[in-house]
Amino acid sequence: MKPVVKESRILRAALFALLLACGMCFVSCNSDKDKSAHERKVSLGKYIFKDDSEILHIDEKCRLISRQNKRGYSTYPITPVDTSEIMSVERVCAKCFNDVAYDHLRDLCVRNKVIDCDRRWLYNILNRNGYEQYDYDIFIHYLANEQRRRRLYSTAQKEGWDVGSYEEFSEYLGF
DSSP states (O other), X not given: OHHHHHHHHHHHHHHHXXXXXXXXXXXXXXXXXXXXXXXXXXXXXXXXXXXXXXXEESOTTOTTTOEEOTTSOEEOOEEEEETTTOOOOOOBOTTTOOHHHHHHHHHHHHHHHHHHHHHHHHHHHHHHTTOOOOOHHHHHHHHXXXXXXXXXXXXXXXXXXXXXXXXXXXXXXXX
C-alpha cells in the first residue's frame, strides 16, 4: 500500500503543478487582453474635453471632472475641443491618457501647427487679393465644408495659384 500512496502523492503534485502552470498562462494572457483593450479605449475621437482646471480629458464622463453643485445635481464643467484645432498640450488627465494616447495627441498638435501655417497663408493671400473674409476662426469652419472648399479651390485655380489637385489642396488644408 505504501507505493500506491507515494505514487498518488506524486500524481497529485504533478497535477497541482500542471494546474498552476495553466493558471499562470491564463492570467498572463488575460493581462495582455486587458492592456490592448485599455489602449483601444483611449483612442482619440473628433473631440477631447477641457475641464475648468485646463486639464484635457478623452472621456467627457471621466470621474475626475464629474462634480456636484450646491443642490447635489451633477455638473460637468467641460469645454469640447476639436482635435483638428488643438495646437498645444500642457496638462492631461492621468486616468484618461496613456503613453500611446499622449503621443497621438502630441503628433496631432505638430500636424495642426503645420496645417495652420498653410491655412493662414491662404487666408492672408485671399485678403491681399481683395476677397472679403470672415474672421480666421470662422474661415476655418468655412473650410471644413466640402462645397465651400471646392469653391475656394476653383477660385485659387482661376487666380492662377499652384494648388495642385483638389485632393492635394484639401490635404494641404488638413481635410
